[in-house]
Amino acid sequence: MISSKEVLELSGISRATLNNYIQLGILPKPVFQSPSEEVVQGTARLLGYFPDDALDTIQTVQFLKSQGLNMASIAERLSQTNDLLDVEQDTAFVQASVGQAKQSGRRAGVGVEKRGSSTTTVEKSRSSSSMALSLEGLSQPAYMLNYNLELTWLNEAARKEIFRFNTPPAQSAERNLFDLLSRPEARISLLDQKALANLYIHLASARVGREALSKLVLAADPDLLSLFNDIDFANSDHEKGQQQSVAELDLFRTDIHGVPTRYRVYAVYFREGILVIHTLAEDRGDDLLDFLGRRDQVIQNLLSKRLPVMTPLAVLVADLQNSVRICSELPPDEYFELINQIWSTMGPILRKYTGTHGKHAGDGVVYYFFPQPESNYLFNVVACADELRAAMRKISADWQFRKNWLTELQLNIGLHEGQEWLGSFQSANHVEFVVLGDTINRAARLSDFARHGTIWASKNLISRLTTDERSRVEFGVMRYSKENGDRFVTSSYAQIDSLAPLEEDKYEKLRDIAQLAVTEIRRVSLTRNY
Structure with a gap:
C-alpha cells in the first residue's frame, strides 16, 4: 500500500486532482489507517492508503490526457482495461515510472512508456521452442x-x-x-x-x-x-x-x-x-x-524478404583500370594482397556515405545510395566517389614506392541517378541487393567511359543537387581545339557522342548512352562555400 501523501509527492498531482480521480472511479477509495512510524511528526492520525499500482495508474492517465482524451473518456477506457492495468507485475516498468516521478514529478513520454534505458540481456540458455522460433x-x-x-x-x-x-x-x-x-x-x-x-x-x-x-x-x-x-x-x-x-x-x-x-x-x-x-x-x-x-x-x-519497391537512388560503379595487365605483372600473392587492400580501403568509405553493396557488374563493384534522413544521397555518392579516388591515389603511390614500378593504379567511376525497382537475391549464405532498370546500366557505361581514374556523372544527378551542394563540386568538360587550345570548361556538360568516336568498335558499348549528357567531377568540398 502507498499513502496519499506519497502519491501526491511522487506523482506531482494536486489533492483536488486526486479526489477527482477517486470520484471518477479511476482510483479506488483510500483505506484509512494510522501512519507508520517513519512518517514525520505533525501528520494526521489517520492517512488514506491506495494500492501499490496507484502511481502506475496516474502515469497512464497523464499520457492519455496528453493524447487529447477528456477525463470521462479516460475513466471509461481504464474501466475497460482493468484486467490489464491491475495485473502489473513488471517491476522494471514500475521502478522506471516511479523513479522518473521521484526525480522530476513529470509524466513520461507522450503515448509511449519507455521500459528502462539499459539494453535487454538475452540469456545464454535458450529453450528448444525459442530456437525453433x-x-x-x-x-x-x-x-x-x-x-x-x-x-x-x-x-x-x-x-x-x-x-x-x-x-x-x-x-x-x-x-x-x-x-x-x-x-x-x-x-x-x-x-x-x-x-x-x-x-x-x-x-x-x-x-x-x-x-x-x-x-x-x-x-x-x-x-x-x-x-x-x-x-x-x-x-x-x-x-x-x-x-x-x-x-x-x-x-x-x-x-x-x-x-x-x-x-x-x-x-x-x-x-x-x-x-x-x-x-x-x-x-x-x-x-x-x-x-x-x-x-x-x-x-x-529480413533482408531476403524485403518488399520489392520503386525507389529513388543513385548508383556508383567502380572498376580498376587495366586489372588484367596488373594481374600479369604481379606475383599471385601480391596481386591478391593489392586487391584486398583496395576493397578493404573502399569499404569504410562506402559505409561512411551510406552506400549499400549491390550486384557485381563484370570486374567492378556496384553500390547503391538511397534517400537518407540526415543527408542528401545524391551528394553522398559524389563525395564518396571523390574520396575513393583520393584513397586509390595513395594506394597507388605506396605500391609504386614499394615495387619501384611505373604502373599507376586508377579507379574509373561512373555515377547516375534514377528511380528503379529494388529487390534482393538470396543464396545459401548471402543476400545481394539488386536494382532493375537503366540506372545501373548507365552508371556501368559511364564507368567504361571514364579513363585514367576519372569520375563521370550524368547531368541528371548533378542538376538535382542543391545550389549549395553544387557549389561544392568542381565539374565540367575538357574541350579540345586546335585553334584555341585545350581548355576545361567548368559547370558544363556534353553528350557522350561528342566526347568519344562511337563509330569505332572499341566504343561499341557506349552507343546506347550516346545522347546522355555527362560531366567530369574534378573536386568535391565537404564544407559549405560562403
Whole structure:
C-alpha cells in the first residue's frame, strides 16, 4: 500500500486532482489507517492508503490526457482495461515510472512508456521452442521500417492488425508510415494514429537527429511536431551509434475489434532499419527475446524478404583500370594482397556515405545510395566517389614506392541517378541487393567511359543537387581545339557522342548512352562555400 501523501509527492498531482480521480472511479477509495512510524511528526492520525499500482495508474492517465482524451473518456477506457492495468507485475516498468516521478514529478513520454534505458540481456540458455522460433513463425504483428520511416517489410499479422491494406504501395514515398496510418481503408482512429506515430518518432529518435526527424514529421503532418517535447535525442554521433540489443516500450491503442488494449512493443535496431514487433502486454516475451538476440540470423532473414519497391537512388560503379595487365605483372600473392587492400580501403568509405553493396557488374563493384534522413544521397555518392579516388591515389603511390614500378593504379567511376525497382537475391549464405532498370546500366557505361581514374556523372544527378551542394563540386568538360587550345570548361556538360568516336568498335558499348549528357567531377568540398 502507498499513502496519499506519497502519491501526491511522487506523482506531482494536486489533492483536488486526486479526489477527482477517486470520484471518477479511476482510483479506488483510500483505506484509512494510522501512519507508520517513519512518517514525520505533525501528520494526521489517520492517512488514506491506495494500492501499490496507484502511481502506475496516474502515469497512464497523464499520457492519455496528453493524447487529447477528456477525463470521462479516460475513466471509461481504464474501466475497460482493468484486467490489464491491475495485473502489473513488471517491476522494471514500475521502478522506471516511479523513479522518473521521484526525480522530476513529470509524466513520461507522450503515448509511449519507455521500459528502462539499459539494453535487454538475452540469456545464454535458450529453450528448444525459442530456437525453433523464426521470422516466418511469428504470430505477432512484425514489420521493418527504415530511417526515413518507410515500411520495408511486414508479416500478415501486421498487415491485418496494424496497417490494414490489401497490397503494399509500390512507391517508397507511399510507404511512409504516417501516410499508411491515415489511409481511409485502414480505418484507424485519430487517437490510435497519434499513438502509433508517437511510437515511430520515439523509435527513430534513437538514430535520427532532431532536425532530420522533424523534417520527416513536418512533411507528413505538422501537428505531430508537438510529440517532440518529451523526446531525449542523442546528442552525439557516438550516442547515435550505440545500439540496444532489444528496446522495449509500452503502447496503448485499440485492437482490431475496437477494444482499448495495452501492447508491449519490441524494437531491434539494424543498419538497414528497425524491426518492430507488437505483443499483448501480459504475454511473456522470453522466447521472442531469445530469437531477437540472434541478430545476424534475423537481419539476414529480413533482408531476403524485403518488399520489392520503386525507389529513388543513385548508383556508383567502380572498376580498376587495366586489372588484367596488373594481374600479369604481379606475383599471385601480391596481386591478391593489392586487391584486398583496395576493397578493404573502399569499404569504410562506402559505409561512411551510406552506400549499400549491390550486384557485381563484370570486374567492378556496384553500390547503391538511397534517400537518407540526415543527408542528401545524391551528394553522398559524389563525395564518396571523390574520396575513393583520393584513397586509390595513395594506394597507388605506396605500391609504386614499394615495387619501384611505373604502373599507376586508377579507379574509373561512373555515377547516375534514377528511380528503379529494388529487390534482393538470396543464396545459401548471402543476400545481394539488386536494382532493375537503366540506372545501373548507365552508371556501368559511364564507368567504361571514364579513363585514367576519372569520375563521370550524368547531368541528371548533378542538376538535382542543391545550389549549395553544387557549389561544392568542381565539374565540367575538357574541350579540345586546335585553334584555341585545350581548355576545361567548368559547370558544363556534353553528350557522350561528342566526347568519344562511337563509330569505332572499341566504343561499341557506349552507343546506347550516346545522347546522355555527362560531366567530369574534378573536386568535391565537404564544407559549405560562403
